[in-house]
Amino acid sequence: MSAADLVTSAPGRRPSGHSLTTRIVIYGLLLLFAFVYLVPLAVMVLTSLKPLDEVTGGNMFALPRHLTLEPWLRAWGEARIGVSDTRGISGYFFNSVKMVVPAVLISTLLGALNGYVLTKWSFPGHKLVFGMMLFACFIPFQSVIIPMAVILGALGRFGMTLADFTGWSFGLGNATVNLVIVHVIYGLGFTTLFFRNYYAAFPTELIKAAMIDGASFFQIFRRILLPNSTPIFIVTVIYQFTNIWNDFLFGSTFAAGDTAPMTVALNNLVNTSTGVVEYNTNMAAAIIAAAPTLLVYVIAGRYFVRGLMAGAIKG
């Protein structure tokens, strides 16, 4: 039983000798905290459903007097994002989708293969290799961002040369491709960690039997490990999806203007200094930016927590 299962398992067998007063205090505190955690989200939703004069002239906790979806439509299709000509956040939302899908799939698949090698085909020095890859999870990205900018710049120039000769840049220099590369590389540590720990507990006898029967490296992976890896795939995909969707540092450094991902566009929208601050539109945009990861959390919260815990205490 992993640490996360302990969290999500049925509440415990703690001796409950509490008096009524104690129980009231306990429930009171728990509900108070639940309220505090929910209030910012509630205010966001309320604000996004009000006309601007109700936001600037009214109480933020008040229910909308004139319920409107206008801010949502403005945020999605009309709002001005920074100095860009593209209106609305819809384009940036799809930038994020285009970046997240390949980055998650590639990094997860590589992580699965790495975990498989590190546990079932271990070689002298496999611990050192794993330990070195693990450190990739924890470096501050500030310490790699300058070289990354230099390399991506060089790749972009190379892509332009290629385009001159072949008519196609092979995606080099494209901001989305750049972000996919970056997120795959810096996600490898986590995905490898998740699959290594999962496969370490997988019975080696099965692998050995298959080897004796003459099954190849990839046959064993495809026929024996993959069919038994659904839970860890869900955990890893959710973890990577959340991290990459929510990334801001890489997105703001390597993708400018119209090619920026959702988080960067949201930040630009909120901090636009020209004109009146449209709080309601900003909040609608923020909810749209949060929606995919929140949805994943609502649908698969259990796996979400498991991924977080595995990332933290390698249980």
Next chain:
Amino acid sequence: MTATTEREAATGMTRQQLGPSLRGWLQDWLPRLVLAPSFLLVLVFVYGFNLWTVFLSFTNSRAFPTTNLIGFTNYVRLWNWTFETDPPSNWYTALVNMGLFGGLYIFFCLFLGLLLAILLDQKIRGEGILRPIYLYPLALSFIVTGTAWKLFLDPRIGLENALHDWGWISFHFDWVVDPKMMIYCVAIAGIWQSSGFVMAMFLAGLRGVDGEILKAAQIDGASAYQTYRRIVIPIIRPVFFSALIVLAHMAIKSYDLVLSVTGKNPGGAAELPSTFMYSYTFTRNQMAVGSASAVIMLMTIAAIMVPYIYSETREKSR
């Protein structure tokens, strides 16, 4: 260990059947060839790039990287800025804010996390509803969290305005627009975002404590407070350690939250080492100084994480 040798024997057998052919060689080396690209990527893009940044920190790079080595000059500048308090240098502000933000963030996340976990562990009805409520902020991006809290704390339309509207006229809370107090708002938003996660870690620890021990303590007449203080908390001490490491590491990396809560960090009032690095490198054209600050961040995180990873992996193999 025996499993490994047996497995090697098994692969050995496969090889003998195939003979010393190319296919046999491939079969032997395939696993390593599969791992190699990932390992190479990490080697180059993590270790190589870190070394590159270290190299840049010893050059006089400004808008673009150069190879002119100038020794420790950039580190000496950072060192001098560390003590430049009047007017405060950006680096001094970054360090002070790091201490304030990091200290508050770590302390309150641990405190609230433990409190919520203990409360939730009292055979609570509706735990399945409460727990996800404490945890959902984790699914949000820091930019969303920051945007929400910036509005919530804005004195003109947020909390202050709402309480005035309800009749509490003397209430005053404008930290989010006060350069001196901004960093506390960043801490509030950060605590809101991360304390649920610490709660989950502690809850897992509490659920792992043997119920028999607690029953024994209860029979011996220990109060709930005594039981937690003297028995449960000492047992879950490793969780404190893990949570502390994770939080410290997250605090040092914090970047987007500062920008979104403060609205792009006006005048560098809420500067942290992460924002310092970014602005010196990409907007002030002092790439070498930026690199030096990145190296300091890296060293700090390495000093926290390397012993932790080492002890965790060693425990696993024991």
